[in-house]
Amino acid sequence: MNKTITINLSGIVFHIDENAFEKLKAYLEKLKSHFGSAQGSEEIIHDIESRIAEMFSERISDAKNVITIDEVESVIAQMGNPEEVAGEESKTFTDSSSATERKTYADKRFYRNVDDRMLGGVCSGIAAYFDIDPVWLRLAFALSFFFAGTGLLLYIILWVIVPAARTTAEKIQMRGERVNIPNIEKNIREEMGNVKERMEKFGKQVGSEETRQRVKNAGSQAVNFAGEVFRKVFLFIGKILGFFLMLFSIVSLVMLTLFIFSFTGIVSVMIPSVLSKMIFAPIDIGWFVTGIILLLAIPLVLLLLNGIKILFNVNLYLKRVGFIMLFFWLAGVGITAYQGVKLAKEFQKEGTIRSSITLSYPADTLKLSLNPTRDEWNEMRNEFDNDFSDDMFITNNEDSVFVRTVSLDIQSSNTDTAELVFIRHSRGNSSGEAKKLANEIEYHYSLNGNTLTLSPVCMLSTDTKFRGQNIDIILKLPVGKSVFITKDLRMILDNVQTTTDTNSWDMVGYTWLMTKDGLECKDFIGKPDDPNESHEIKFHFHRIHHTKSI
Secondary structure, eight states, rough: OOOEEEEETTTTTEEHHHHHHHHHHHHHHHHHHHHTTTHHHHHHHHHHHHHHHHHHHHHSSOOOOEOOOOHHHHHHHHHHHHHHSSSSSHHHHHHHHHHHTTTOOGGGGOBOOOGOOOSHHHHHHHHHTTOOOHHHHHHHHHHTTTTTTTHHHHHHHHHSSBBOOOHHHHHHHHHHHHOOOHHHHHHHHHHHHHHHHHHHHHHHHHHHHHHHHHHHHHHHHHHHHHHHHHOOOOHHHHHHHHHHHHHHHHHHHHHHHHHHHHHIIIIIIIIOHHHHHHTTTTSOOHHHHHHHHHHHHHHHHHHHHHHHHHHHHOOHHEEEHHHHHHHHHHHHHHHHHHHHHHHHTSSEEEEEEEEEEOOOOOSSSSEEESSHHHHHHHHHHHOOOOSOSSEEEETSSSSSEOOOOOOEEEEOOOOSSSSEEEEEEEEEHHHHHHHHHHHOBEEEEEETEEEEEEEEEEEETTSOOOSEEEEEEEEEEEOEEEEOOOOGGGTOOOOOTTTTOOGGGGGTEEEEETOOOOETTTOSSSSOOOOOOSOOOOOOOOOOOEEEOO
């Protein structure tokens, strides 16, 4: 009974009996001794071990999984003994040649020859298998590419399914030679010789003066080419930037021109001179517009000139022009700032004037109405053309201006009588002027029986300034008194407090009782009478008829 030893040969584990192991060990040691000092000895020994492991794998099975001395001797016989390949180099090649002559095509295997490839090594692999020139195969495949692409499809399929010859044994089998020690040694030495030859040739080329000059010229050309590419790229980017600068400045200048024309048209045409004087006094409109033009147009013109310079590569002497434009731009800043500050000061202070009257009417319920009515306002709006504002209109004789800045609130009175309170507001350059302007606000109303008719507008004289004048009206009702609100009052009702938090818009058309907690309507259903009506209605008019004024 022999002992069994487990070995690892080229990454494959084998079970081998003791006698066979000693035989194999002695054989490998002879090989290492023979090739120990030779160039490429490690690659040769590694490939020989790989081939031996491959042959062992072919000889074992589930029934016989132990390598015996018979298998070892058979493998050694096929691979050859070191003594047979010892001696002169010529003898080695002679033995290799004789071995090649004794080869059979049964040993051949089809691989892709990646060492001599143009793409995937398919053609050179076929040529090595049939021992023909790969040039003809490559030509045949190239011609077949033009016939429905069949050659290309076949080449891709072979590229995918045929393995590449990577190891020395696979390269020997690809040529149909025996995988033995002489052929392995020959193949490795040829590969190393080819590598050495290529390196020597490369070294000679690198070391020659012609090559150095060629490399120097190539480097210089590469640097020049890269510089030219960057120059072209930056020039292209600059052209694009110039185009967009020019486009932006032209569009902006056109918009500014339209704005200026529209603004001056508003002042001179759409707003009558009396309103222009009331709104813009005391500034000079001409100087104000001039300042805006200089302030905004000059930077846009400079952008336009720079865009033209970049895009068309022309010299526009922008430094000289720039100093002139800078002077006018600073002048525009000064003019605009002066006129703007002057106008802003006209609105810096606020003034309030409060007045009130007592209302006496025969019934417990006061009826609130508006004059003109909503339908009358709609008719007047269609007749009167005012493109500037829906809230400012001039009387027929141009001595007064109607301003729709009136709001109405209904609150509880601390006394037993109803009271109508007027709170006039205005702004001005001083508190005194603001109060003076507020006091000049004229408002009209009428009381006939138990009907109180209010106006949705207040009136200003055209001899005064317009500084945002408005008037707040507060109707104070004693607790227990009622008020009926007509639908037209929607125009001026503003945040009236009710016990049900009803929106002012929905309060019209009902009678409301004043309680200590606010107005109350017991039969209110919470919806406006006409759900299709808009909640925002503006009206235009010429004049207001009135019977009493304060």
